[in-house]
Amino acid sequence: MNAATAQIELRGRQVGFEVRRSKRRRSIGLLIDERGLRVAAPPSASELAIENLLREHAAWVLRKLDEWQLQQRSTLHGQNGEQIACCGEWLTISCDDAVDKPQRSGDRLLVGPSALKPEAVRRRITSWLKMEAITLFKQRCEVFSNRLGLPAPQVRLSSARTRWGSCARDADGGRIRINWRLIQTPLPWIDYVAAHEVAHLRQMNHSPAFWRVVDELVGDHRPLRAALRRDAGTYLRL
Numbered sequence: 001m002n003a004a005t006a007q008i009e010l011r012g013r014q015v016g017f018e019v020r021r022s023k024r025r026r027s028i029g030l031l032i033d034e035r036g037l038r039v040a041a042p043p044s045a046s047e048l049a050i051e052n053l054l055r056e057h058a059a060w061v062l063r064k065l066d067e068w069q070l071q072q073r074s075t076l077h078g079q080n081g082e083q084i085a086c087c088g089e090w091l092t093i094s095c096d097d098a099v100d101k102p103q104r105s106g107d108r109l110l111v112g113p114s115a116l117k118p119e120a121v122r123r124r125i126t127s128w129l130k131m132e133a134i135t136l137f138k139q140r141c142e143v144f145s146n147r148l149g150l151p152a153p154q155v156r157l158s159s160a161r162t163r164w165g166s167c168a169r170d171a172d173g174g175r176i177r178i179n180w181r182l183i184q185t186p187l188p189w190i191d192y193v194a195a196h197e198v199a200h201l202r203q204m205n206h207s208p209a210f211w212r213v214v215d216e217l218v219g220d221h222r223p224l225r226a227a228l229r230r231d232a233g234t235y236l237r238l
């Protein structure tokens, strides 16, 4: 068995792949795993046959590669040049000796001196994301509670792996907890979760009346809820 790398253009995109030839293979097979796109082929398969198969399955290959890239991006190693998401925007992690604590600069997140170990970089990134999270979540919950004519609720971060938010109400008012990992997702999704929890201050249930309050705050909640459900796993990995 031997392996070689090759390139192909699929729908205007350059895609690199590895070809492994093996006498045990009877037909050409495509596989996308943690190493990227790989083709397993019998020794007799021509390059043209491989390229034709890739073209035929271009849609599948590109979709799988996108999923794979998103997955790569959501595992945080703490390395220079790595990407993290904040409000759905991708920021490149950069070490910069002139910076002593994390700060955003355009599409980069400057984390600190280049001597930092990956574990320290990871810690700095998560604490920066948590700070961004609490600031934004408080602000969004306040906007929504204002709109409903309610006093601003107390907002805290949670790190539950199974839910985005929760809401409780007592004599002192409302208490909302929102998962800090939500800060990675696009603003409309953050707004959906904030509005959902604030709407519970009116309706402590999931009745049609409750959903009307949510829709009053964010428009039709259904596409937002569906998008969040679909991609939650990716963002919850961090």
Ligand SMILES: [Zn+2]
Pocket (backbone or CB within 6 Å): 196, 200, 205, 206
């Ligand atoms: Zn709810």
